Amino acid sequence: MTPxxxxxxxxxxxxxxxxxxxxxxxVLDAAARFFxxxxxxxxxxxxxxxxxxxxxxxxxYYFASKEELLIAVYAEGVRRIEEAVRPALDKADADxxxxxxxxxAAHLAALLEDGDYGQVVIRVRPDDAPAVAARLTALRDExxxxxxxxxxxLPLPARTDRRALKLMLLGALNWSQTWYRPxxxxxxxxxxxxxxxxxxxxxx
Amino acid sequence: MTPxxxxxxxxxxxxxxxxxxxxxxxVLDAAARFFxxxxxxxxxxxxxxxxxxxxxxxxxYYFASKEELLIAVYAEGVRRIEEAVRPALDKADADxxxxxxxxxAAHLAALLEDGDYGQVVIRVRPDDAPAVAARLTALRDExxxxxxxxxxxLPLPARTDRRALKLMLLGALNWSQTWYRPxxxxxxxxxxxxxxxxxxxxxx
DNA sequence: CAGTATACCAAACAACTGTTTGTTTTTCTA
DNA sequence: TAGAAAAACAAACAGTTGTTTGGTATACTG
Numbered sequence: 001m002t003p004x005x006x007x008x009x010x011x012x013x014x015x016x017x018x019x020x021x022x023x024x025x026x027v028l029d030a031a032a033r034f035f036x037x038x039x040x041x042x043x044x045x046x047x048x049x050x051x052x053x054x055x056x057x058x059x060x061y062y063f064a065s066k067e068e069l070l071i072a073v074y075a076e077g078v079r080r081i082e083e084a085v086r087p088a089l090d091k092a093d094a095d096x097x098x099x100x101x102x103x104x105a106a107h108l109a110a111l112l113e114d115g116d117y118g119q120v121v122i123r124v125r126p127d128d129a130p131a132v133a134a135r136l137t138a139l140r141d142e143x144x145x146x147x148x149x150x151x152x153x154l155p156l157p158a159r160t161d162r163r164a165l166k167l168m169l170l171g172a173l174n175w176s177q178t179w180y181r182p183x184x185x186x187x188x189x190x191x192x193x194x195x196x197x198x199x200x201x202x203x204x
Numbered sequence: 205m206t207p208x209x210x211x212x213x214x215x216x217x218x219x220x221x222x223x224x225x226x227x228x229x230x231v232l233d234a235a236a237r238f239f240x241x242x243x244x245x246x247x248x249x250x251x252x253x254x255x256x257x258x259x260x261x262x263x264x265y266y267f268a269s270k271e272e273l274l275i276a277v278y279a280e281g282v283r284r285i286e287e288a289v290r291p292a293l294d295k296a297d298a299d300x301x302x303x304x305x306x307x308x309a310a311h312l313a314a315l316l317e318d319g320d321y322g323q324v325v326i327r328v329r330p331d332d333a334p335a336v337a338a339r340l341t342a343l344r345d346e347x348x349x350x351x352x353x354x355x356x357x358l359p360l361p362a363r364t365d366r367r368a369l370k371l372m373l374l375g376a377l378n379w380s381q382t383w384y385r386p387x388x389x390x391x392x393x394x395x396x397x398x399x400x401x402x403x404x405x406x407x408x
Numbered sequence: 409c410a411g412t413a414t415a416c417c418a419a420a421c422a423a424c425t426g427t428t429t430g431t432t433t434t435t436c437t438a
Numbered sequence: 439t440a441g442a443a444a445a446a447c448a449a450a451c452a453g454t455t456g457t458t459t460g461g462t463a464t465a466c467t468g
Contacts, residue, residue, distance in 0.1 A: 019435055019444055039332070041245045045426060057427075058446050066426065125382075128243070156406055164397045165406075171379030172372040178329075179371065193368045201405030202360055202369075223414055223465055249456060261457075262416050270456065 024062055026052040029116070032073045036119035040070055040128045067129040071136065074124065077117035078139045081110040082146060084118075089150060096154045101195040103150040107173055108187035112180050122174050144170065169194065228266055230256040233320070236277045240323035244274055244332045271333040275340065278328065281321035282343045285314040286350060288322075293354060300358045305399040307354040311377055312391035316384050326378050348374065373398065 018024070030051035034043040045066055049056040063069040088102035110118035121143075126136035144166075151166045172194055180190075222228070234255035238247040249270055253260040267273040292306035314322035325347075330340035348370075355370045376398055384394075 021435070022445070024445095039245070039329075041243070042332070044424075046424085054445095055447060055449095056425095057429090057448080057450095060427065061445060125243075128246070154406070157404075160406065161397055161401075164394070165401055167380070167383065168376040168398050168401060171377070171382075172375040174382075175375030175379045176371070178375075178378075190368070193365055194372050197365075197369055197372060197402060198406055200361075202358070202364065202402055225465070226415070228415095248454075250454085258415095259417060259419095260455095261418080261420095261459090264457070265415060 023052055023054060027054075027059060027062060027069075028073060028076065031069055032077070032116035032120055035070065035073055036116040036123055040124045065131075067132045070124065070129050071132050073117060073120055074136055075139055077119070077121040078143050080114065080117050081107065081121060082143055084110045084114060085146065089146065096150075097195065097199055100150045100154060101192050103147065104169065104173060104191035104195060105188045107147065108176065108191050111174065111177055112187050113182065119177065122177055165198070169198070227256055227258060231258075231263060231266060231273075232277060232280065235273055236281070236320035236324055239274065239277055240320040240327055244328045269335075271336045274328065274333050275336055277321060277324055278340055279343055281323075281325040282347050284318065285311065285322050285325060286347055288314045288318060289350065293350065300354075301399065301403055304354045304358060305396050307351065308373065308377060308395035308399060309392045311351065312380065312395050315378065315381055316391050317386065323381065326381050369402070373402070 027048060031043070031048045033051070034047050038047075045056045045059055048069075049059055059069065063072065084106040085103055088099060088106050091099060091102070094102070111122050112119075121140065124136075126133040126140070129136065147170060148162075148166050151162055151169070154162075156162065156165075173191075176190065231252065235247070235252045237255070238251050242251075249260045249263055252273075253263055263273065267276065288310045289307055292303060292310050295303060295306070298306070315326050316323075325344065328340075330337040330344070333340065351374060352366075352370050355366055355373065358366075360366065360369075377395075380394065
């Protein structure tokens, strides 16, 4: 399963040798939609091909396997989440707690509202596609390292377990995909509420 | 999909008219193991039947469908989690924060260490089995109401959003299934750490 | 010990899965 | 405008899926 199994236009993202009427974007969008809604295993190549207006076999012109297709969607998902979070993270002058809240808000928005690609990253478990699980995990870890920066820069008591704090916060955010329903609370409001629960003293 | 689709011995749990050499427990254990490890959709009736030492078709003596089998496993999972959490919850004399920590520890242990049934409840999404999704959700909600009691009894500032606190904590706990690896940290230690992060003031 | 409900076997079903192969149409390029 | 590369079609493949049907052995009951 080397990178050469993947179509050139997908491998380097350069779109070299790509025709203007290519339905590749349609394929990726359709795959992202199904993966986000039904999960990887519950989506068939026929589902995707049908939604993109083509035949199942034609997908193999772009991707060597269903799992390679997942990688493309997943990578794009990570890219979009990073893109959403980065601006909040780069405001180095801001108050660290406000910065964290903004990072969380961007993270949440990417998972809950900003489309299907971001949702895939949280919804699909790496071991749903065993052959490429390691690569998916690597992509996710790459982003989590980014997120961790927002936690690391907090002015905390020395005793505080920053890793636990990161895991706790990230878990709370990611799990929201389970119960969140649009319209009631905005991702921003939720993020602020979560961060405040951590910041404000609740005990005694 | 009425309850009458289910075998009597499963429907009411009474085991009335059940022969002593029944392999029903084996079936449930095998199903729980596969559902917990691979997920619902990635587990075939042949997987389960094989592990229980019987033929795929024989499962339909007990369950009208794969999804009915899931309900049985799922319900047992909820039952076991409740059973694990209840003792901690019933210690009404204890300090509310310590009580919450104990509830979280029991919850975590049920998800991470106490076997397969509990894991299924977190691992399997209700809409993985659309035909019975509502029943699965109801089971999960039933338990969450129990968990909420531990949060509701905390002595908190009036402004505190208890619902957000519950969602945050439950999310952090449930998501641990994604990253937890046995041996490093015990569920008890993790639960205490999470609760302390909420209780102790981190800001300023 | 006879009879019956229980528990399972054996074999097949149609539908669906990811994937392959050879061919054809279409766009871009020289 | 001829040729080459790109993009897709058309049809099938072997394997797997959940499920059904009819028969059979076994344990329990009276």
